[in-house]
Amino acid sequence: SRFLVLDMLENDWATYIEDFQRLDPEKQKEFLSKQGFTNFHDLLAHIIGWWEEGARIINGILNSPSFTWQDPEVDPFNLELTQKYSVWSDDDLFKHYESVRLALIDLVERLPEDAFLSRDIESWLAEDVVHHYDEHAIPVS
DSSP: OHHHHHHIIIIIGGGHHHHHHHSOHHHHHHHHHHHTOSSHHHHHHHHHHHHHHHHHHHHHHHHOTTOOOOOOOHHHHHHHHHHHHTTSOHHHHHHHHHHHHHHHHHHHHHSOGGGGGOHHHHHHHIIIIIIHHHHHOOOOO
C-alpha cells in the first residue's frame, strides 16, 4: 500500500546509512559478510540501482500502457551496479542515495490510486522498498 511504502521510505530507509555507521566495526564487517558484500559502498550501490530500475519501470508503465521491460538478471545486474558506482566517493554516493530516496517518495506520493491496482507497479514497490529493506535490515546493536 502507499502508506507502507511511504512509511518505510520516510523512516526505515531514511536512517539506513546512520544505522549502519552506528554499528561497531566488527558488527559492520559481520553484517556485510552476511549480506554478501565486501563493503557498505557496494551494498548502497546495489540498493540505489534497484530503486532506480524500479522507478524507471514504474514511470514507464504510467507513461505508456504498452511499456515493456525485461527483469534484469540479478547477479550480472548487481555486478554492473557495484562497478558503476565504484568510482564515486562515499560522500557522493550517500548524497545520491538520499536524492533517489526522496525521488521515490515523490513518485509514490504522486501515484494515482489505481496505480496500486497494477500488479507490476505494486510488485516493484513491494520488492524494491519493503522486501529489499527486510533483506538488508541493519541489525539493532
